[in-house]
Amino acid sequence: MIRARSPEAKAKRRAQILRATADVLAADGLEGCSLNAIASRAGIVKSNIYRYFESREEILLRLLLDDLTGTCDGLSMIVSGPMSVKETAQLLANGFVASPRLCLLISQLAPTLEHNIRTDTLREIKRALLVQSNRASAALTTALPALPHATAQQAIHLLFSLVAGLWPMSNPGPELANLLAEPEFAPLGQSFADRIHDAILILLSGLTTVAKQDPHNRALPHSGH
Amino acid sequence: MIRARSPEAKAKRRAQILRATADVLAADGLEGCSLNAIASRAGIVKSNIYRYFESREEILLRLLLDDLTGTCDGLSMIVSGPMSVKETAQLLANGFVASPRLCLLISQLAPTLEHNIRTDTLREIKRALLVQSNRASAALTTALPALPHATAQQAIHLLFSLVAGLWPMSNPGPELANLLAEPEFAPLGQSFADRIHDAILILLSGLTTVAKQDPHNRALPHSGH
DNA sequence: TCAATAAGAAAACGGCGTTCTCTTATTGAC
DNA sequence: GTCAATAAGAGAACGCCGTTTTCTTATTGA
Secondary structure: OOOOOOHHHHHHHHHHHHHHHHHHHHHHOOOOOOHHHHHHHHOOOHHHHHHOOOOHHHHHHHHHHHHHHHHHHHHHHHOOOOOOHHHHHHHHHHHHHOOHHHHHHHHHHHHHHOOOOOHHHHHHHHHHHHHHHHHHHHHHHHHOOOOOHHHHHHHHHHHHHHHHHHHHHHOOOHHHHHHHOOHHHHHHHOOHHHHHHHHHHHHHHHHHHHHHHOOOOOOOOOOOO | OOOOOOHHHHHHHHHHHHHHHHHHHHHHOOOOOOHHHHHHHHOOOHHHHHHOOOOHHHHHHHHHHHHHHHHHHHHHHHOOOOOOHHHHHHHHHHHHHOOHHHHHHHHHHHHHHOOOOOHHHHHHHHHHHHHHHHHHHHHHHHHOOOOOHHHHHHHHHHHHHHHHHHHHHHOOOHHHHHHHOOHHHHHHHOOHHHHHHHHHHHHHHHHHHHHHOOOOOOOOOOOOO
């Protein structure tokens, strides 16, 4: 392997590792996405990954940031004015359904990705993630002007939580997949697309309802504590 | 260590292991809950755990089942008749807030606990979990008779997803906890109690709204596909 | 031309969940 | 009471993981 000494060459190596990670993730899922797999896919040696990222978590966080940015780009493109709650829900749901990797990484964000990383690095990434999250809130406010800004932000955070909770449930491992084929457990086998679509519709309906019942500026019961 | 040969003695060992697991979980969290830790806490040798459980996942699944059963017991006790949406939300939220271990295990259910386990065992446990989930749905229908049964079931599943998504987010590791102390990220530092309370209220509001707009028996948009 | 630098490579580390092997306490049949 | 069969306890070993350490050597700028 020829050595990367210039900043550009180093950036290429970083991109190469991220690309390999994305490939392994698509091919073998998170379980198969070990540093060994990433390294061999990228054609480099495992220990050298640590010259470009400080941990496995950082790699995945960078990937998450890229994906979220892309999805928010798409959202900002599409949303240009007020829409119905139903349309808005569909739009948001489609955004997630179109990015399975984003959903996977969101589901891993709090439980695993935000560990094993220096505070400085985490701060930088978290800041960038917040920027994107705020872009999404802005898009939501554009689509549903009835929602106050603070409520829209809460909605986006809740949405992330929903994705984090629903994705693993909708993408079971082979053991559970076997079971879900049995009629007894069929109701549990709903697709992620159906689940997230229903959930977002309910969420937005609930938020507009609560917002109506709350004439003050307080978006949600606890936000004013 | 004296040997457990009678069925009762074996049951005691199982209980001993479950107890030790709960203790380690309470003391050191999921990260510290290795088989080494469980074994040393239980005063037995690691390899012998496999004479009583087929994997680490099974131990945690059994614990989850116990916790869920306990919480559903409590719920059934309290709910005896119709209540307002607000009261119902508070009740459900309190049920989860009172059982941090249950919340933790729910958040681990789909991503990790339902793997590495024989299909037969998983079926047995899943069936038992479903029974409890249905008890919860029944309690919800009692509290909010306006919700059709199918909707109540969907609500409970959504509730589990919410807990699964919200719990890890509200219980960050030390790295993120450092960051959340900074004013810039303060909005992300909401407590689990606040989050889950708000979310359940929104969820129930949304569900009743959607249920009203849906005069047919179909509980949710996709349940009739 | 050459010493300094740092990227690549490989071995080693500690820890994990799990399996294998061996010992030996306990048992039920005789 | 004796004894072979059983199976629980114990501990070493396995393979994998993420990470660190060490060494080599290609590349660089003086």
